Amino acid sequence: xxxxxxxxxxxxxxxxxxxxxxxxxxxxxxxxxxxxxxxxxxxxxxxxxxxxxxxxxxxxxxxxxxxxxxxxxxxxxxxxxxxxxxxxxxxxxxxxxxxxxxxxxxxxxxxxxxxxxxxxxxxxxxxxxxxxxxxxxxxxxxxxxxxxxxxxxxxxxxxxxxxxxxxxxxxxxxxxxxxxxxxxxxxxxxxxxxxxxxxxxxxxxxxxxxxxxxxxxxxxxxxxxxxxxxxxxxxxxxxxxxxxxxxxxxxxxxxxxxxxxxxxxxxxxxxxxxxxxxxxxxxxxxxxxxxxxxxxxxxxxxxxxxxxxxxxxxxxxxxxxxxxxxxxxxxxxxxxxxxxxxxxxxxxxxxxxxxxxxxxxxxxxxxxxx
Amino acid sequence: xxxxxxxxxxxxxxxxxxxxxxxxxxxxxxxxxxxxxxxxxxxxxxxxxxxxxxxxxxxxxxxxxxxxxxxxxxxxxxxxxxxxxxxxxxxxxxxxxxxxxxxxxxxxxxxxxxxxxxxxxxxxxxxxxxxxxxxxxxxxxxxxxxxxxxxxxxxxxxxxxxxxxxxxxxxxxxxxxxxxxxxxxxxxxxxxxxxxxxxxxxxxxxxxxxxxxxxxxxxxxxxxxxxxxxxxxxxxxxxxxxxxxxxxxxxxxxxxxxxxxxxxxxxxxxxxxxxxxxxxxxxxxxxxxxxxxxxxxxxxxxxxxxxxxxxxxxxxxxxxxxxxxxxxxxxxxxxxxxxxxxxxxxxxxxxxxxxxxxxxxxxxxxxxxxxxxxxxxxxxxxxxxxxxxxxxxxxxxxxxxxxxxxxxxxxxxxxxxxxxxxxxxxx
Numbered sequence: 001x002x003x004x005x006x007x008x009x010x011x012x013x014x015x016x017x018x019x020x021x022x023x024x025x026x027x028x029x030x031x032x033x034x035x036x037x038x039x040x041x042x043x044x045x046x047x048x049x050x051x052x053x054x055x056x057x058x059x060x061x062x063x064x065x066x067x068x069x070x071x072x073x074x075x076x077x078x079x080x081x082x083x084x085x086x087x088x089x090x091x092x093x094x095x096x097x098x099x100x101x102x103x104x105x106x107x108x109x110x111x112x113x114x115x116x117x118x119x120x121x122x123x124x125x126x127x128x129x130x131x132x133x134x135x136x137x138x139x140x141x142x143x144x145x146x147x148x149x150x151x152x153x154x155x156x157x158x159x160x161x162x163x164x165x166x167x168x169x170x171x172x173x174x175x176x177x178x179x180x181x182x183x184x185x186x187x188x189x190x191x192x193x194x195x196x197x198x199x200x201x202x203x204x205x206x207x208x209x210x211x212x213x214x215x216x217x218x219x220x221x222x223x224x225x226x227x228x229x230x231x232x233x234x235x236x237x238x239x240x241x242x243x244x245x246x247x248x249x250x251x252x253x254x255x256x257x258x259x260x261x262x263x264x265x266x267x268x269x270x271x272x273x274x275x276x277x278x279x280x281x282x283x284x285x286x287x288x289x290x291x292x293x294x295x296x297x298x299x300x301x302x303x304x305x306x307x308x309x310x311x312x313x314x315x316x317x318x319x320x321x322x323x324x325x326x327x328x329x330x331x332x333x334x335x336x337x338x339x340x341x342x343x344x345x346x347x348x349x350x351x352x353x354x355x356x357x358x359x360x361x362x363x364x365x366x367x368x369x370x
Numbered sequence: 371x372x373x374x375x376x377x378x379x380x381x382x383x384x385x386x387x388x389x390x391x392x393x394x395x396x397x398x399x400x401x402x403x404x405x406x407x408x409x410x411x412x413x414x415x416x417x418x419x420x421x422x423x424x425x426x427x428x429x430x431x432x433x434x435x436x437x438x439x440x441x442x443x444x445x446x447x448x449x450x451x452x453x454x455x456x457x458x459x460x461x462x463x464x465x466x467x468x469x470x471x472x473x474x475x476x477x478x479x480x481x482x483x484x485x486x487x488x489x490x491x492x493x494x495x496x497x498x499x500x501x502x503x504x505x506x507x508x509x510x511x512x513x514x515x516x517x518x519x520x521x522x523x524x525x526x527x528x529x530x531x532x533x534x535x536x537x538x539x540x541x542x543x544x545x546x547x548x549x550x551x552x553x554x555x556x557x558x559x560x561x562x563x564x565x566x567x568x569x570x571x572x573x574x575x576x577x578x579x580x581x582x583x584x585x586x587x588x589x590x591x592x593x594x595x596x597x598x599x600x601x602x603x604x605x606x607x608x609x610x611x612x613x614x615x616x617x618x619x620x621x622x623x624x625x626x627x628x629x630x631x632x633x634x635x636x637x638x639x640x641x642x643x644x645x646x647x648x649x650x651x652x653x654x655x656x657x658x659x660x661x662x663x664x665x666x667x668x669x670x671x672x673x674x675x676x677x678x679x680x681x682x683x684x685x686x687x688x689x690x691x692x693x694x695x696x697x698x699x700x701x702x703x704x705x706x707x708x709x710x711x712x713x714x715x716x717x718x719x720x721x722x723x724x725x726x727x728x729x730x731x732x733x734x735x736x737x738x739x740x741x742x743x744x745x746x747x748x749x750x751x752x753x754x755x756x757x758x759x760x761x762x763x764x765x766x767x768x769x770x771x772x773x774x775x776x777x778x779x780x781x782x783x784x785x786x787x788x789x790x791x792x793x794x795x796x797x
Contacts, residue, residue: 031428031588033580034481039474040421052473091471096410098471143473325641327678328496329465329477345402353471354478 050077084175085152089145100352104172121168151275166194166251326359338366372630391642424450434599451611456666490551504651521733532723543612622671624715626737648675700766
């Protein structure tokens with residue numbers, strides 16, 4: 001009998017910085033079952049729980065008019081190392097309801113200090129981002145999810161790099177720049193960054209200082225109000241040797257689409273790494289769309305009156321179901337991506353929320369891990 | 371036999387039922403739109419209170435050799451178990467707090483502090499009981515597979531033990547609930563195989579093992595020399611919780627006036643009629659704020675059955691509006707004191723130990739179950755129902771029930787009606 005495994009079992013899936021902690025957690029859980037000791041401890045200090053990662057807002061600093069860096073002290077279980085360029089899931093409770101979004105980390109995970117930072121741009125239609133920039137006060141407890149994402153520099157770092165960023169797309173790249181300079185690494189970097197005016201450039205001082213100090217960092221600001229949009233097809237004018245560079249690009253959908261097309265044409269698609277922030281959002285009047293079942297690798301076009309449960313069953317997927325009228329919660333699953341609409345209330349639900357498949361229809365497109 | 375035509379029983383026309391449904395939909399919408407910070411605070415506070423009581427109780431019981439510590443510890447632990455069962459476990463698993471999007475207070479992730487595995491509970495309770503509420507033969511809560519709670523269930527010789535089974539169920543209620551999912555009736559009727567039951571039983575066994583180990587092994591061991599008194603304290607608090615939960619739950623569907631329904635009724639049902647069945651099939655009991663909290667707001671069983679997934683803390687407010695609707699449509703709103711409601715439930719269960727031939731009322735006109743036929747017993751009685759042209763007041767089910775009750779000729783007519791149409795009654 002694997003005693004070690006037995007000890008850890010109640011804490012399976014709990015993120016712990018040191019795996020040994022879960023042995024203790026699992027043993028104590030025999031007395032706190034069906035809860036974990038964390039469920040009691042976080043009543044004393046909200047950060048003393050690794051069952052669901054938590055953090056506490058330490059500070060909110062304005063970067064530009066509509067951008068702020070939020071510094072967060074992380075609680076138990078949050079990994080102290082992550083890759084610059086990765087993003088982190090943030091949950092904030094507003095009017096009783098937790099809202100979840102992902103933001104790029106702008107801190108670089110320097111070992112011991114247990115704080116992270118995200119830089120958030122307040123979107124006019126971004127409910128949560130406005131709250132983070134203007135409304136969140138230090139001391140607020142938030143929820144966190146472990147850092148994720150493939151948008152980061154490889155080891156070893158390539159010798160020649162191209163960064164193409166626009167607006168708040170700078171955030172993951174800023175983390176990469178900070179990491180490189182913290183590690184004293186000096187690859188040859190060409191950076192093209194677009195923003196409407198100088199005032200809108202997040203981290204302007206830091207980037208300009210870096211450009212002054214480091215010979216190999218070539219910063220090209222594209223101030224679109226006076227200079228017009230960055231035209232991907234004229235890439236040669238900014239970086240004649242772009243074909244030799246590994247490129248990381250982050251920004252609005254249109255820019256990334258153009259970048260992808262450009263690299264595709266050049267036969268260099270594998271050189272380009274992109275990070276998409278915006279999911280194709282439906283307008284609120286739209287109904288129906290594509291539902292994807294990721295694990296079964298199936299998808300269907302359905303109308304706004306067909307439930308996800310029906311859609312799945314029609315595709316032959318084993319779907320959990322119960323009452324089929326929205327009262328029993330048997331069919332609840334996390335929404336892995338996209339948007340759905342609650343057929344009873346018309347409310348739109350988005351990625352990260354848990355939904356009942358029997359009363360939800362797709363709104364634009366959505367993905368379920370089924 | 372139980373209600374077959376709910377419109378006729380409720381003395382409502384098609385359009386009445388439609389508008390009633392729309393008005394109940396409006397209540398749901400209003401509550402959903404107004405859920406917010408205060409509700410979230412309420413449930414967070416309830417969780418804090420419950421966990422503090424649990425921790426305090428366990429701590430006090432470390433010194434359970436002292437009588438005061440034993441009593442205080444047992445009391446705190448009992449309260450914690452009751453709150454966890456009723457206001458937290460039951461309601462969270464109904465999805466009442468899913469709107470908060472909090473992964474820790476969510477129907478998909480909550481495991482409650484009792485022997486019934488929550489995944490099974492969500493099936494047997496949330497789905498089977500709440501969808502098929504009081505449909506005889508479909509809702510396993512009608513008798514829990516062992517009790518005879520309505521004259522519609524055929525009498526068997528072993529039903530003589532009805533009151534004893536009932537009290538035994540109360541004592542070991544958490545185990546009764548855990549075994550509920552086995553669906554013994556379906557096993558008997560071969561709708562379910564023993565292999566499936568064995569699978570369910572394994573899941574139940576694992577949970578029972580964890581729960582029992584905690585109360586009867588781990589804490590006694592931690593208490594060292596006080597192991598024996600810790601053991602008795604834990605046992606006592608489980609029994610207290612069991613009786614309380616059982617009592618609250620039995621007051622929800624078994625007092626007089628909580629109606630039962632036939633499969634025929636269910637088959638022709640739409641959403642407004644589903645609402646109507648919930649209203650007629652459930653019963654409340656009167657409670658102040660503390661009692662409401664301790665019963666998980668199931669003192670508002672009617673509201674809970676209409677809106678099982680709306681926050682329990684709003685049932686009192688919803689109840690005001692539901693009572694208004696009952697007045698408007700002249701429908702009964704079955705309620706009474708806790709003890710009164712329980713006494714009625716127990717009386718029915720005791721009575722039903724006997725076969726129908728020894729009982730006075732018929733299953734069309736008994737305290738615990740009735741049908742639309744009960745109104746056919748007096749000639750012309752249904753004729754003057756509807757809206758009074760002079761006062762504009764509605765004469766509906768509530769008025770009819772009252773008249774029936776006050777009718778001096780009632781019993782004779784019941785007898786005649788029952789024997790006069792045996793075909794319908796014994797179906």
